[in-house]
Amino acid sequence: MIEAKGLTKRYGKTLAVDDLSFSVEPGRVTGFLGPNGAGKSTTMRMILGLDNPTAGQVTVGGKRYTELHHPLRTVGALLDAKWVHPNRSARAHLMWMAKSNKIPARRVDEVLDIVGLTAVAGKRAGGFSLGMSQRLGIAGALLGDPEVLLFDEPVNGLDPEGILWIRKFMHRLADEGRTVFVSSHLLSEMALTASELVVIGKGRLITQSSTEEFVARAAESTVKVRTPQLDKLRALLAQASATVDIEGDGLIVSGMESEKIGETAANHGVVLHELSPQQGSLEQAFMQITGDSVEYHAALEAEARHALAGQDVR
């Protein structure tokens, strides 16, 4: 379990993390969602004791990182996959990590097996693809068999197969009862990976809720209506305090459920050709909630450029 209370980090004039309080429970994957520059990496660094909070605190299993007797046995992290000595073999890299944390050597072979790197354990880590480097990073995070695992943007730059592997692996770790906290600026990815979300913007908590709730609540449901008596229905709905916009040959109604719209139409003899609640996507929800966040729009543009260029922009 991870608990942040009033967590704050200031770098000079920049308030990177601003009075952040949230909790991350074991047994499920929790997404840490926010646009670029929202403060996700800074928060993760504070969880890992790599940065000190300006105010507030964050604990792992009830203790601050610096109070943990065997940190690697409590919390493992994948922050930067390329953090290995390029000329060391995967096994040598893990052996070195194990030794410096008093972890038995046999655990190295176990974690190599868990992440599927046994066959290439003797190869230079410097020659690994990004996907393999990610696996090696995860093997390192698992060395101490920790209860809590942090992943900072783990799917960045990975091919679809690598993304799928990481996603399944995180679910497996959560199913084992571990606390899994994974950051991302990719909304669509979090919808597939996380069941719970901690959403931040500009260093502040926007919301913590289940992914499902977040989408349902934020993408304030709209209903598409088509009718040959458009003006009449529009006036009736507006009278009942719904917000009505004309779109194409129909109406987009918000602030009123489809059942109520249908009943209102029936009560006044209005014929309906279509009455369809519109499903909100996580993207829409996120945009709505962080709508005023400049950084968010920058992130969206970057994502769009990324999609167009077919390569990673970050």
Ligand SMILES: Nc1ncnc2c1ncn2[C@@H]1O[C@H](COP(=O)(O)OP(=O)(O)OP(=O)(O)O)[C@@H](O)[C@H]1O
């Ligand atoms: N060491 C530092 N010194 C000064 N400013 C920093 C430092 N680390 C982060 N910042 C600033 O703090 C803010 C939050 O950065 P952070 O990297 O935590 O965000 P993020 O959500 O992880 O975004 P990204 O995914 O782009 O890394 C940014 O404005 C960033 O420029």
